[in-house]
Amino acid sequence: xxxxEQRIAKDGIVINNDILKVDSFLNHKIDVALxxxxxxxxxxxxxxxxxxxxxxxxxxxxxxxxxxAEEVGNVPLVFAKKSKSLTVGDDVFKVEVKSFTRKxxxxxxxxxxxxxxxxxxxxIDDFLAEGNASIGLVDLCHQAGANPIGVAVAxxxxxxxxxxxxxxMGLKVYSCADVKAFKDNKPVFEL
Amino acid sequence: xxxxEQRIAKDGIVINNDILKVDSFLNHKIDVALxxxxxxxxxxxxxxxxxxxxxxxxxxxxxxxxxxAEEVGNVPLVFAKKSKSLTVGDDVFKVEVKSFTRKxxxxxxxxxxxxxxxxxxxxIDDFLAEGNASIGLVDLCHQAGANPIGVAVAxxxxxxxxxxxxxxMGLKVYSCADVKAFKDNKPVFEL
Numbered sequence: 001x002x003x004x005e006q007r008i009a010k011d012g013i014v015i016n017n018d019i020l021k022v023d024s025f026l027n028h029k030i031d032v033a034l035x036x037x038x039x040x041x042x043x044x045x046x047x048x049x050x051x052x053x054x055x056x057x058x059x060x061x062x063x064x065x066x067x068x069a070e071e072v073g074n075v076p077l078v079f080a081k082k083s084k085s086l087t088v089g090d091d092v093f094k095v096e097v098k099s100f101t102r103k104x105x106x107x108x109x110x111x112x113x114x115x116x117x118x119x120x121x122x123x124i125d126d127f128l129a130e131g132n133a134s135i136g137l138v139d140l141c142h143q144a145g146a147n148p149i150g151v152a153v154a155x156x157x158x159x160x161x162x163x164x165x166x167x168x169m170g171l172k173v174y175s176c177a178d179v180k181a182f183k184d185n186k187p188v189f190e191l
Numbered sequence: 192x193x194x195x196e197q198r199i200a201k202d203g204i205v206i207n208n209d210i211l212k213v214d215s216f217l218n219h220k221i222d223v224a225l226x227x228x229x230x231x232x233x234x235x236x237x238x239x240x241x242x243x244x245x246x247x248x249x250x251x252x253x254x255x256x257x258x259x260a261e262e263v264g265n266v267p268l269v270f271a272k273k274s275k276s277l278t279v280g281d282d283v284f285k286v287e288v289k290s291f292t293r294k295x296x297x298x299x300x301x302x303x304x305x306x307x308x309x310x311x312x313x314x315i316d317d318f319l320a321e322g323n324a325s326i327g328l329v330d331l332c333h334q335a336g337a338n339p340i341g342v343a344v345a346x347x348x349x350x351x352x353x354x355x356x357x358x359x360m361g362l363k364v365y366s367c368a369d370v371k372a373f374k375d376n377k378p379v380f381e382l
Contacts, residue, residue, distance in 0.1 A: 029305040030268040032260045059249040063257045063268065069223045077221040077254065114220040 003037055004154060004177035005189045017182040026154060027060035027126050038176045039067030042124070042152040045174045049149050051075055052119035055141065057097075057108060057133050058082055064154055065124040072122070080110045080137060093143040097136035108133075110140050117145035128153040128175060131162025138169060155179060194228055195345060195368035196380045205376040217345060218251035218317050229367045230258030233315070233343040236365045240340050242266055243310035246332065248288075248299060248324050249273055255345055256315040263313070271301045271328060284334040288327035299327050306335035319344040319366060322353025329360060346370060 001009070013021040025031040042064075051072045056065035057080045069077040082097075083106070092109040099106060115121065123137045134151045141148040151166050156175030163173045181188040192200070204212040216222040233255075242263045247256035248271045260268040273288075274297070283300040290297060306312065314328045325342045332339040342357050347366030354364045372379040 023302060024304070028269065028272070028302055030257065030260070030270075032257060032268055033265045035257070036261065059253065059270070059272075062250065062253045066221065066223060066226070066254045066257050069221070070227065074224045077223055078219065079221075079250070081219070081250075111214060111219055113215070 001189060002177055003041070004034070005187075007031075007034060008155070008177055008179070008187055009189070012187060014182050014185040014187060017185055020155065020157070020179065020182075020187060022126075022155065030063050032063070035063050036067050038064060038154060039071045041176055042068050042174060043071035045152065046072065046122060046150060046172070049122070049172075050120050051122045051149070053078060053115070053121045053146075054124055055080070055110075055115070055121045055137055055148075056124045057137060060127075061125040061153075064126065068122070068124050068152070076114075078110060078114045080108045080140060082106045082108055093140045095136045095139045095143075098130075098132045108136050108140070110144075112144065115141060115144035115146045119146050121146050121148045123148055123151045123171075124153070125151070126154045127157070128155070128162040128166075128173070129157040129160040131160075131165045134162065134166060135169075138166070138171070150174065152176075192380060193368055194232070195225070196378075198222075198225060199346070199368055199370070199378055200380070203378060205373050205378060208373040208376055211346065211348070211370065211373075211378060213317075213346065221254050223254070226254050227258050229255060229345060230262045232367055233259050233365060234262035236343065237263065237313060237341060237363070240313070240363075241311055242313045242340070244269060244306070244312050244337075245315055246271070246301075246306070246312045246328055246339075247315045248328060251318075252316040252344075255317065259313070259315050259343070267305075269301060269305045271299045271331060273297045273299055284331045286327045286330045286334075289321075289323045299324075299331070301331050301335075303335065306332060306337045308336035310337050312337050312339045314339055314342045314362075315344070316342070317345045318348070319346070319353040319357075319364070320348040320351040322351075322356045325353065325357055326360075329357070329362070341365065343367075 054069040150172035245260040341363035343365045
């Protein structure tokens with residue numbers, strides 16, 4: 001069993017056979033040594049690619065994305081924003097993204113200077129389920145003329161269609177933990 | 192001039208002699224090597240303290256907070272949340288925080304299991320100005336019975352009262368860049 005799957009089995013909490021809470025080590029309180037290990041694992045998976053930029057969406061994917069940016073050679077990290085602040089100008093690419101967990105729709109933006117034509121972008125997030133957030137980030141890359149090469153996430157729920165949609169777009173998808181089902185409020189990693 | 196002050200002088204943008212945009216290297220597109228250097232600088236400043244946890248608020252402070260958590264010995268990083276998601280239960284400490292930049296008030300929460308009685312907490316953020324966010328995090332520490340020892344930020348606007356309020360509460364305050372004024376839409380580091 002992979003490192004993160006072991007940790008999820010130990011400390012993850014499943015609610016209503018549906019929502020996996022990893023707040024105690026991944027996305028509210030962060031185990032930084034674990035995050036570093038996952039970043040090294042992801043960098044190893046993408047070592048044959050030239051990566052120019054790491055791209056994520058606020059908030060929960062940022063620690064892992066930062067660590068991956070260091071591991072692949074200190075490339076810039078850009079995070080897309082879910083709400084517009086007074087300090088973000090109008091020079092942005094934008095896309096609408098539906099959140100599976102929050103049951104809401106957000107306008108996601110990125111400054112149009114921060115994704116560049118022709119650069120290779122690796123997308124990082126904490127979860128991959130329906131794939132809506134990742135597909136939104138791919139869309140932002142395409143608006144910029146950048147080249148999204150892959151999506152790496154901490155946790156994939158592979159009974160949902162996110163991976164298939166991304167692979168159909170030609171992207172390499174890697175997850176540090178693959179939840180294949182929930183059963184009796186526990187994650188199942190092997191069917 | 193300090194490392195971050197040099198970078199702000201080069202790449203920071205001041206709008207209306209009021210708002211400093213550092214989106215191109217600190218809080219939208221992140222220069223990860225710079226962030227790592229700032230984290231080392233902060234860890235050096237707090238080397239005589241026993242630090243049990245790093246605490247920040249989503250979103251912009253997270254990369255620096257993550258790097259500092261590694262630099263002070265792989266302690267856990269906790270970030271307070273500005274909005275309540277379906278995966279956060281009711282077991283939270285909460286405080287109201289006014290955002291200087293966004294001119295809005297937010298309810299900021301942290302899971303009540305993630306700050307512990309008696310532990311030493313170092314608060315990290317990207318900006319210190321009015322001090323509202325940092326004071327909100329101090330309040331959350333106090334609700335938990337934790338011991339906030341200091342606040343370290345990337346950029347301080349020392350013509351605003353944040354530092355004074357925090358020092359009056361007995362906290363050590365450190366900033367990697369001290370903007371003493373804005374003049375002709377440029378930051379002034381030496382008066």
